[in-house]
Amino acid sequence: MDKKIQLWEGNHLVAEAAIRAGCRFFAGYPITPSSEVAEYMAWKLPQVGGTFIQMEDEIASMGAIIGASLAGVKSMTATSGPGFSLKQENLGFACIAEIPVVILNVMRGGPSTGLPTHPSQMDVMQARWGTHGDHWIIAIAPAYMDEIFRGTVRAFNLAEKYRVPVIILLDEILGHMHEGYEIPDDFEIIDRAKPDVPPEEYFPYDDSKGDVPPLAPFFTGYRYNVTGLNHDKSGFPTTNPELIQRDMERQRRKLYANLDDILWYDEYKLDDAEIGLVAFGSMGRSAQVAVDLAREQGIKAGLFRPITLWPFPEEKVQQLAEQVDTILVPEMNLGQLILEVERCVHGKANVEGVNKVGGLPIEPPEILEAIKARI
Amino acid sequence: MDRYELRFGGVGGQGVILAGTILAEAAVIYDGLYAVQSPTYTAQVRGGATKVDVIIGKTPIIYPRATAIDFFLALAQRSYDVFHHQLKEGGLLLVDSTLVSRVDEDxxxxxxxxxxxxxxxxxxxxxxxxxxxxxxxxxxxxxVSRKAIEQAVMARAPRGTEEMNMKALQLGFAKAEEMGFAPEETKAEEAV
Incomplete structure (x- = not known):
């Protein structure tokens, strides 16, 4: 009997992982199916010297974590679809101001209030394009307990390393399910780069030493302006087209020139696959079982499971399209991830969806039937 | 058997989801097995049809929801009506006869x-x-073993209710034996 193994709820594991990653500030507004994260943080954060605050709504929660992060504290919030919609305005602010924050969205059925207690994967595109304007973010969609733990730690690490908001996408199944898990101790923790110049020489968006300028914590003597307007290196607004072009290109480049570091995915029985599946989150788990069921019947199926959804692992899907004739995309929506898969495949394979939106998951036998229908 | 699927169905407030958590804890923490507990409930706090799937196995559980159920517990007629369909033909159906009357006998x-x-x-x-x-x-x-479920129940029982919960658990064991289920020493066919 190993006492270290515990039965973890997915939501609670996100919260615990966040604390282990160094998160010391949580602001949120409870919403099913994410409320257990707030509940856990309210219990645990004060015990480790952190701060929990329940704000008046999701908009304020997002504002609070941006403020806390600027004060140098690793910060997160958790929500579901309706709350994620409300957070989009301030999420855009975090993007343009380059503030490291982590946002968990436990996906439920939508739009609007939708299906509060039932799972969906309907926020794939919202995670990428929910806030207006050109912006670059990271979204991570774990499927297993170890990925939930390491993915949450990784979300904080990437946020800190690249000064960027990172979104964790779970769905109601993963958020509420319980599974045995032993918290590991072999993980790396990354803290944001701090300035190595005195306050009078500091510029918060000075890219002369790299694409990710050091971020000085407030209240330590460094004074600078933070704004949602396009700004120059000092943080004060500018309309200088050349400066803005350069700044926006840098914000894109700081992620897209580092895809080797950011991308995370899993491949299951793809080596000799003749039919490919692309699925993520809980439907990645369903698809993995479907691969085994298909192989029992002599069908060489394989699964590509993106864990980083944004940026999307484009090259891997392009390689898959060279290998197989048909790619199926099971997802709990009427076709979102498939749009990205189709873009990458660019007509080199047939891409077809397996979709369900009534609040029930797509079960392995249903994916198997879809595979058999294409053989 | 490598994978055993159970589903407890009831209405919000009866504690079926907690029962699923405790069973999964018995499997994972005290018997060293793999287990997943996967709940479904409605937006109603009390009275909505609620279920919890518990899948227990000797190897990791990949898909976390039950698809071919071996054992179904129905604590409310509505939950039986809504959730019994994935119970295998010939599967074990335990109903609370105080609250459930109409079931598929055949x-x-x-x-x-x-x-x-x-x-x-x-x-x-x-x-x-x-x-x-x-x-x-x-x-x-x-x-799971009786010892494991005893430990799991005790770990979860609020202070002051340990004795009552242990008595309730033993009552459950006794009622099953009255119905002809062998005590623990002889392994039955359903065992994982």
């Missing part, structure tokens, strides 16, 4: 126990319906 192996009635009459508290149910479930399926 399709399943049906066992009726007046669980709510027993909780009130023998223990004096209806709140232990889920603990009695856990005793019945474990004694009928042997999916």
């Amino acid at each position: 399709r399943y192996r049906v066992y009726r126990v007046p669980i709510t009635d027993l909780a009130e009459r023998e223990i004096g508290r209806v709140v232990v319906v889920n603990t009695i149910s856990l005793g019945l479930t474990v004694a009928m399926t042997k999916v």
Whole structure:
């Protein structure tokens, strides 16, 4: 009997992982199916010297974590679809101001209030394009307990390393399910780069030493302006087209020139696959079982499971399209991830969806039937 | 058997989801097995149809929801009606006969126990319906050891209710033996 193994709820594991990653500030507004994260943080954060605050709504929660992060504290919030919609305005602010924050969205059925207690994967595109304007973010969609733990730690690490908001996408199944898990101790923790110049020489968006300028914590003597307007290196607004072009290109480049570091995915029985599946989150788990069921019947199926959804692992899907004739995309929506898969495949394979939106998951036998229908 | 699927169905407030958590804890923490607990409930806090799937196995559970159920516990008629369909033909069906009357007799192996009635009459508290149910479930399926479920229930029992919960659990074991399920020493066919 190993006492270290515990039965973890997915939501609670996100919260615990966040604390282990160094998160010391949580602001949120409870919403099913994410409320257990707030509940856990309210219990645990004060015990480790952190701060929990329940704000008046999701908009304020997002504002609070941006403020806390600027004060140098690793910060997160958790929500579901309706709350994620409300957070989009301030999420855009975090993007343009380059503030490291982590946002968990436990996906439920939508739009609007939708299906509060039932799972969906309907926020794939919202995670990428929910806030207006050109912006670059990271979204991570774990499927297993170890990925939930390491993915949450990784979300904080990437946020800190690249000064960027990172979104964790779970769905109601993963958020509420319980599974045995032993918290590991072999993980790396990354803290944001701090300035190595005195306050009078500091510029918060000075890219002369790299694409990710050091971020000085407030209240330590460094004074600078933070704004949602396009700004120059000092943080004060500018309309200088050349400066803005350069700044926006840098914000894109700081992620897209580092895809080797950011991308995370899993491949299951793809080596000799003749039919490919692309699925993520809980439907990645369903698809993995479907691969085994298909192989029992002599069908060489394989699964590509993106864990980083944004940026999307484009090259891997392009390689898959060279290998197989048909790619199926099971997802709990009427076709979102498939749009990205189709873009990458660019007509080199047939891409077809397996979709369900009534609040029930797509079960392995249903994916198997879809595979058999294409053989 | 490598994978054993159980589903507990009830209405919000009966404690079926907690029962599922405790069973999964018994499997994972005390018996060293793999287990997943996967709940489904409605937006109603009390009275909505609720279920929890518990899948227990000797290897990691990949898909976390039940698809071919071996054992189904129905604590409410509505939950039986909505959630029984994935119970295998010939699967074990345990119903609280205080609250569930109409079931598919020909399709399943049906066992009726007046669980709510027993909780009130023998223990004096209806709140232990889920603990009695856990005793019945474990004694009928042997999916985890009795020692494991005892430890898991004790770890979760609020202070001051340990004795009541242990009594309720033992009552569940006893009722299963009365229905002909062998005590633990002889392994039954349903065991993982």
